[in-house]
Amino acid sequence: MGxxxxxxxxxxxxxRLPDVELYAYDVLAEHMRAIxxxxxxxxxxxxxxxxxxxxxxxxxxxxxDFGVFATKSIHTRAAIEQTAHVFGPSAAVCSVxxxxxxxxxxxxxxxxxxxxxxxxxxxxxxxGHAGIEFYGDVWIGPFEPSGTPYSLVEELAVLMNRAGLHxxxxxxxxxxxxxxxxxxxxxxxxxxxxxxxxxxxxxFVPTAALYEALLQEGEVVARALDIVLTSDPRELVAExxxxxxxxxxxxxxxxxxxxxxxxxxxxxxxxxxxxKLGVPVPLNRAVxxxxxxxxxxxxxxx
Amino acid sequence: MGxxxxxxxxxxxxxRLPDVELYAYDVLAEHMRAIxxxxxxxxxxxxxxxxxxxxxxxxxxxxxDFGVFATKSIHTRAAIEQTAHVFGPSAAVCSVxxxxxxxxxxxxxxxxxxxxxxxxxxxxxxxGHAGIEFYGDVWIGPFEPSGTPYSLVEELAVLMNRAGLHxxxxxxxxxxxxxxxxxxxxxxxxxxxxxxxxxxxxxFVPTAALYEALLQEGEVVARALDIVLTSDPRELVAExxxxxxxxxxxxxxxxxxxxxxxxxxxxxxxxxxxxKLGVPVPLNRAVxxxxxxxxxxxxxxx
Numbered sequence: 216m217g218x219x220x221x222x223x224x225x226x227x228x229x230x231r232l233p234d235v236e237l238y239a240y241d242v243l244a245e246h247m248r249a250i251x252x253x254x255x256x257x258x259x260x261x262x263x264x265x266x267x268x269x270x271x272x273x274x275x276x277x278x279x280d281f282g283v284f285a286t287k288s289i290h291t292r293a294a295i296e297q298t299a300h301v302f303g304p305s306a307a308v309c310s311v312x313x314x315x316x317x318x319x320x321x322x323x324x325x326x327x328x329x330x331x332x333x334x335x336x337x338x339x340x341x342x343g344h345a346g347i348e349f350y351g352d353v354w355i356g357p358f359e360p361s362g363t364p365y366s367l368v369e370e371l372a373v374l375m376n377r378a379g380l381h382x383x384x385x386x387x388x389x390x391x392x393x394x395x396x397x398x399x400x401x402x403x404x405x406x407x408x409x410x411x412x413x414x415x416x417x418x419f420v421p422t423a424a425l426y427e428a429l430l431q432e433g434e435v436v437a438r439a440l441d442i443v444l445t446s447d448p449r450e451l452v453a454e455x456x457x458x459x460x461x462x463x464x465x466x467x468x469x470x471x472x473x474x475x476x477x478x479x480x481x482x483x484x485x486x487x488x489x490x491k492l493g494v495p496v497p498l499n500r501a502v503x504x505x506x507x508x509x510x511x512x513x514x515x516x517x
Numbered sequence: 518m519g520x521x522x523x524x525x526x527x528x529x530x531x532x533r534l535p536d537v538e539l540y541a542y543d544v545l546a547e548h549m550r551a552i553x554x555x556x557x558x559x560x561x562x563x564x565x566x567x568x569x570x571x572x573x574x575x576x577x578x579x580x581x582d583f584g585v586f587a588t589k590s591i592h593t594r595a596a597i598e599q600t601a602h603v604f605g606p607s608a609a610v611c612s613v614x615x616x617x618x619x620x621x622x623x624x625x626x627x628x629x630x631x632x633x634x635x636x637x638x639x640x641x642x643x644x645g646h647a648g649i650e651f652y653g654d655v656w657i658g659p660f661e662p663s664g665t666p667y668s669l670v671e672e673l674a675v676l677m678n679r680a681g682l683h684x685x686x687x688x689x690x691x692x693x694x695x696x697x698x699x700x701x702x703x704x705x706x707x708x709x710x711x712x713x714x715x716x717x718x719x720x721f722v723p724t725a726a727l728y729e730a731l732l733q734e735g736e737v738v739a740r741a742l743d744i745v746l747t748s749d750p751r752e753l754v755a756e757x758x759x760x761x762x763x764x765x766x767x768x769x770x771x772x773x774x775x776x777x778x779x780x781x782x783x784x785x786x787x788x789x790x791x792x793k794l795g796v797p798v799p800l801n802r803a804v805x806x807x808x809x810x811x812x813x814x815x816x817x818x819x
Contacts, residue, residue: 408710409810415818422810425803461819497799501727505807508711508724516717517763 216240216294217286218247218269220337221311223345225283227257228378230267235374238276239269240298242290247271249343258340259347261379273297281371282308284321287469288480291317299324307367309355313399313465314480315392315488318358328358329368332392334451335380336462348458352381354445356388390445397433397444398451399464399481401426404502406464407476408509413464417456426452429482429498436489436496466506473513478506518542518596519588520549520571522639523613525647527585529559530680532569537676540578541571542600544592549573551645560642561649563681575599583673584610586623589771590782593619601626609669611657615701615767616782617694617790620660630660631670634694636753637682638764650760654683656747658690692747698783699735699746700753701766703728706784706804708766710811712773715766719758728754731784731800738791738798768808775815780808 218226218241226239239255241247250269257263270276279301286294291312302308302325309329310317322328334351355372357363368384375382385391405416405425416422430448437444455462466476483503489496520528520543528541541557543549552571559565572578581603588596593614604610604627611631612619624630636653657674659665670686677684687693707718707727718724732750739746757764768778785805791798 405807405810408807410814411810411818415813416810419810419813419818421806422813425806425810428799428803497730498803501730501800501803504723504727505707505710508707508713508718508721508727511717511721511724512712516713516721 216282216284216298217290218243218250219285219287220339220345221333221335222283222285223255223339224257224335224337224347225285225311225375225380226267227255227263227265227345228380229375230255230265231263232374232378235378236277237267238279239267240271240273240276240294241269242271242294243342244271246342253343256344257347258344260349261347273300276301278303278306280306281374282306282325284308284310284312284317286312288312288314288317288477289475291320295321295324302326307363307371309371311353311355312480313395313403313477315396315484316480322358322361326361327363327367328361329355329363329371330358330388330392331355332388332395334395336455336458348460348462350381352383354383354385354388354391356385356391390443393433393437393442394444394446394448394451396481396485397430397437398448400433400485400499400502401429401448402452402455403464403466403476404429404478404482404499404506407466407470407478408502408505410467412461412467414456414458414461417452425498429502432489432496432498433485436485436492436494439492439494440488470509475510476506478503482506518584518586518600519592520545520552521587521589522641522647523635523637524585524587525557525641526559526637526639526649527587527613527677527682528569529557529565529567529647530682531677532557532567533565534676534680537680539569540581541569542573542575542578542596543571544573544596545644546573548644555645558646559649560646562651563649575603578603580605580608582608583676584608584627586610586612586614586619588614590614590616590619590779591777593622597623597626604628609665609673611673613655613657614782615697615705615779617698617786618782624660624663628663629665629669630663631657631665631673632660632690632694633657634690634697636697638757638760650762650764652683654685656685656687656690656693658687658693692745695735695739695744696746696748696750696753698787699732699739700750701783702735702787702801702804703731703750703754704757705766705768705778706731706780706801706808709768709772709778709780710804710807712769714763714769716758716760716763719754727800731804734791734798734800735787738787738794738796741794741796742790772811777812778808780805784808
């Protein structure tokens with residue numbers, strides 16, 4: 216569900232498994248048509264093209280055992296409304312999306328939900344063609360309130376790893392999700408507001424200091440929620456900054472295209488949690504306020 | 518010194534006084550040529566054109582009794598280096614610029630310095646033509662470390678008011694300067710990062726909340742410095758938001774033209790004072806960091 220860069224890369228890998236019947240769904244009809252007509256192409260550290268079913272018509276999708284949500288978080292609610300009928304009472308739907316709150320929305324319509332966070336570095340090249348810069352891990356675990364059996368998490372990980380991806384099943388994926396979330400609060404928030412690619416923002420002294428302040432704010436919120444991060448978000452910052460290419464945060468890509476960003480699900484979500492817990496979150500709140508203001512400016516308000 | 522919107526409006530008014538010999542100085546030679554050839558035009562709530570001496574050549578300026586600095590703060594140091602020879606031991610130079618730190622730079626080269634802050638609403642239309650939206654007050658007072666006689670402050674105010682401007686002489690102009698500074702920290706900081714005109718930013722709930730948080734941060738710093746504001750900066754916010762036209766903060770105008778902003782002298786100055794005093798200033802520091810990052814992005818860093 217959602218066939219942008221991340222959904223395309225995951226879908227293309229799965230489509231190479233002869234025993235998997237795969238449907239790609241996205242609301243962008245011309246994108247789906249490109250995949251149907253020319254196949255789905257992946258290039259970068261992997262290079263191949265596959266054929267798969269691709270549709271913008273939810274009624275064309277048969278019942279599925281697993282779903283993988285890779286839409287922008289702002290489209291999760293609409294996508295699950297459109298596709299909930301695909302998932303029967305034993306099916307499980309996994310979010311590999313950015314930010315917080317996607318699993319909750321999916322769980323309103325689907326019995327079993329799997330929490331996920333991804334370290335894949337991918338980007339869209341054109342309709343039907345996505346790039347992959349490296350195979351990062353994808354961490355998945357049961358979405359706690361839905362009581363998803365851990366065996367379903369393991370089954371999905373085995374499937375994905377047979378397809379050549381690096382899925383890591385965890386009893387509790389919240390630490391991995393928050394590690395990525397806190398990294399994103401800095402890399403996406405600062406990138407979107409400054410126009411700097413990640414490496415430049417991480418090296419330039421003023422923005423590096425703001426990265427650090429945002430990371431610290433998020434870490435205090437995670438601790439207050441009893442969430443143990445799986446690694447230091449600074450390692451993700453450093454790893455991304457070493458990349459030989461200029462990496463534009465996905466929210467910066469959105470800003471440049473004047474598309475609504477995922478800030479509600481990243482900095483906004485951290486700020487909401489912090490304020491509920493009485494933990495100071497002025498910087499995540501300010502990044503949220505500034506990006507909401509920037510998005511508002513595109514409507515040319517009176 | 519500095520013949521942008523503010524310098525043009527002040528200079529044009531002074532040029533109407535028959536007993537004043539006035540020299541306009543700006544580094545933009547084509548702008549000075551336009552003034553020499555066609556005069557300096559003011560339109561808006563006032564409408565007139567005047568002839569005056571205009572030059573980009575400091576050696577053409579004779580000794581002057583008063584100087585008025587209206588450059589962007591980032592050009593103050595260069596401008597006083599170029600023109601210090603104009604001001605003898607009894608001359609006084611008044612800054613009517615945005616932000617903090619201009620008087621200090623001028624005082625390194627000039628005996629008597631006058632602190633100023635302006636409520637004039639002006640904008641540049643084209644070389645040799647500035648608009649004025651309303652006659653706000655201009656508050657002036659002795660720059661404390663230079664021991665400027667108050668009589669010089671009064672003499673300058675009398676001159677300016679004879680010219681039709683609204684200058685208010687004060688024994689201590691720091692409160693007026695900080696009132697404007699704190700207003701600017703919100704209006705300029707938020708405007709420059711969001712692209713919103715002032716009225717829209719002041720009305721949109723998320724950015725209005727950030728305005729308020731920035732105002733509060735600045736007020737705490739002013740209190741820690743024993744500076745008594747002359748009015749509530751929220752009145753300046755409300756007054757500007759009532760304007761019938763869309764007012765773009767000067768730092769937003771700079772951002773749109775990819776010119777360096779005055780953020781060092783506005784949010785950066787408040788953050789520096791706060792950090793020195795141990796007063797928390799995360800939001801002014803973050804606005805400074807983000808704008809430095811945005812300016813850095815224009816150099817297309819590797």
